[in-house]
Amino acid sequence: TARSLADAGALLQRRDQSFARVQEHYYQAPPQIERGWQHHLIDTHGQAYVDMVNNVTTVGHGHPRIAEAARSQWSLLNTNSRFHYEELVRFTERLAALAPDPLDTVFLVNSGTEAVDLALRLALSYTGQDTVLAVREAYHGWSLAADAVSSSVADNPRALDTRPDWVHLVEAPNAVRGKYQGMQSAPQYLDDLDGDLRDLADAGRTVAAFIAEPVFGNAGGVLLPDGYLAGVYERMRARGALCIADEVQVSYARLGKHFWGTEQQGVVPDIITIAKAMGNGHPLGAVITRRDIAERFSEEGPFFSSAGGSPLSCRIGLTVLDIMRDEGLQQNAEVVGRHLKQGLERLGERFDLIGAVYGMGLYLGVELVSDRAAFTPATGAAARLCDELLLRGCIVQPTGDFKNVLKIKPPLCLSIASADHFLDALADALGAIAPRAAQSPTLSAASSR
Numbered sequence: 001t002a003r004s005l006a007d008a009g010a011l012l013q014r015r016d017q018s019f020a021r022v023q024e025h026y027y028q029a030p031p032q033i034e035r036g037w038q039h040h041l042i043d044t045h046g047q048a049y050v051d052m053v054n055n056v057t058t059v060g061h062g063h064p065r066i067a068e069a070a071r072s073q074w075s076l077l078n079t080n081s082r083f084h085y086e087e088l089v090r091f092t093e094r095l096a097a098l099a100p101d102p103l104d105t106v107f108l109v110n111s112g113t114e115a116v117d118l119a120l121r122l123a124l125s126y127t128g129q130d131t132v133l134a135v136r137e138a139y140h141g142w143s144l145a146a147d148a149v150s151s152s153v154a155d156n157p158r159a160l161d162t163r164p165d166w167v168h169l170v171e172a173p174n175a176v177r178g179k180y181q182g183m184q185s186a187p188q189y190l191d192d193l194d195g196d197l198r199d200l201a202d203a204g205r206t207v208a209a210f211i212a213e214p215v216f217g218n219a220g221g222v223l224l225p226d227g228y229l230a231g232v233y234e235r236m237r238a239r240g241a242l243c244i245a246d247e248v249q250v251s252y253a254r255l256g257k258h259f260w261g262t263e264q265q266g267v268v269p270d271i272i273t274i275a276k277a278m279g280n281g282h283p284l285g286a287v288i289t290r291r292d293i294a295e296r297f298s299e300e301g302p303f304f305s306s307a308g309g310s311p312l313s314c315r316i317g318l319t320v321l322d323i324m325r326d327e328g329l330q331q332n333a334e335v336v337g338r339h340l341k342q343g344l345e346r347l348g349e350r351f352d353l354i355g356a357v358y359g360m361g362l363y364l365g366v367e368l369v370s371d372r373a374a375f376t377p378a379t380g381a382a383a384r385l386c387d388e389l390l391l392r393g394c395i396v397q398p399t400g401d402f403k404n405v406l407k408i409k410p411p412l413c414l415s416i417a418s419a420d421h422f423l424d425a426l427a428d429a430l431g432a433i434a435p436r437a438a439q440s441p442t443l444s445a446a447s448s449r
C-alpha cells in the first residue's frame with residue numbers, strides 16, 4: 001500500500017495543474033483508483049480497499065446491469081426531455097409511487113445542487129413569501145441558492161456571516177453537540193424557532209420555506225430530536241410556508257428501516273430533493289412535490305434541463321431501483337448496518353477516543369473526542385485514523401464542523417464479512433493511535449438510538 005500511495009503522487013501533481021485546486025480530494029496522499037467492484041475499490045497496484053465512504057454508488061461499483069443498461073440505451077436513444085419517450089414516464093411513475101402521499105409530481109435534474117436550487121424556487125414562487133429558513137451546520141450544494149442555505153463552517157469558515165438577506169439560519173438541531181442535547185430536546189429547539197419567527201414577523205418578513213436534512217447528515221448521521229420536524233412543519237404550515245426535505249444523502253433505502261429519512265421523524269414534506277444514490281454515480285437528481293406546487297411554478301414559464309430526465313438517465317435510474325429491489329439492498333442496509341453499529345459501539349467501550357456512534361442502516365457516524373466529558377473534538381486524531389485505515393485497506397473520511405466524525409456510508413451491498421474487516425481494521429488503527437482503553441463507561445446518550 002505504501003508503494004502505491006507514493007506512485008499516485010505524480011498524477012496528483014498533474015491534477016493540480018489542470019483541475020481547479022479548490023476541489024478537494026480524499027487524503028493528502030490518495031491512492032490512484034483504477035476500478036471498482038461491489039463495495040471495493042482497487043488501485044493501480046492491485047491493492048483493494050473497502051469503500052466505506054461512497055454514498056453515491058448505492059448498488060455497488062461496476063454493476064453489470066448498470067453497464068448493460070447504459071450500453072443498450074446509448075445504442076438505442078439518448079436525447080433531451082423535450083422529446084417524448086417511454087423511459088421518462090416509467091421513471092417518474094416509479095419515483096412518484098415511492099414518494100409519500102400527496103407528493104405525486106417529479107422534476108428530473110442532474111445533481112443534488114440542482115434539485116435544491118429548484119426546490120427553493122418552487123417554494124418562493126408558490127408562497128410569494130420572502131425568507132427561507134435553513135439549519136446551521138448543513139450543506140445543500142454549491143449553486144448560488146443552494147450555497148446560500150448551506151452554513152457548514154467546515155466547508156466555508158465565513159458561512160455564518162455571509163448568508164444573503166433572504167436566508168435566515170436557525171439553531172442546528174444537533175442532539176449531541178448542539179445548543180440543547182438529547183433526543184427529548186425538540187421543545188427547546190422549537191422554542192428558539194418561535195423566537196426566530198417572532199423576530200422575523202416583527203421585521204416584516206414572511207417565511208417561504210424551511211429546508212433541512214431529515215437526518216443530520218453533515219454532522220455525521222445524527223438523528224434529529226424526536227418530534228423536531230413535526231414541530232417545525234406545523235409552524236411552517238400555520239404560516240403558509242413549505243417544508244423541504246433534503247434527502248440527497250440519507251434517503252433511498254440507506255437508513256435500512258426507512259426508504260425516506262422523513263419516515264424516521266414521522267412527517268411528510270411538501271418537497272423532497274434527491275440525487276446521489278438514484279444514479280449510482282451517473283448524474284441524476286430529482287424534486288418530488290405536489291401537483292399544485294409544480295403548477296404554480298409553471299406560471300413563471302416552462303422548466304427545462306437538457307440532460308435532466310434523458311432516456312439514458314431514466315434508464316439508469318430505473319435500473320438502480322430494479323437492482324435495489326432484486327438484491328434486497330434496503331434490507332441488507334438494515335441488517336449489515338445494525339451489525340456494524342453494534343460493532344462500533346463495542347469499540348466505544350474499548351477506546352475513549354470514540355465519544356458517540358450515530359445513525360442507522362448504512363448511514364453511521366463515529367464522533368471522535370479527546371475528552372469524553374467535555375466532548376472535545378479530536379480533529380487531528382480523525383485525520384490520522386483515516387490515514388491508518390487507508391493503510392489497512394479501508395477508505396473512510398471525517399465530516400462535521402470540526403471534521404472529527406467518521407462518516408460511514410458504504411454501498412448498500414456491503415457484506416457482513418467486509419463490515420467485520422472494517423471493524424477489525426478500525427480496532428487496529430485505534431490501537432495504533434490511541435492505545436488507551438475506555439475510562440469513562442458510556443458513550444453519548446444519542447448513540448443509544
Ligand code: PMP
Nearest residue numbers: 111112113139140141248249275
Ligand atoms: N444536499 C445534501 C444533503 C448533500 O449532501 C449534497 C452533496 N454532498 C448536496 C445537496 C449537493 O449534491 P450534489 O453534490 O449532487 O450537487
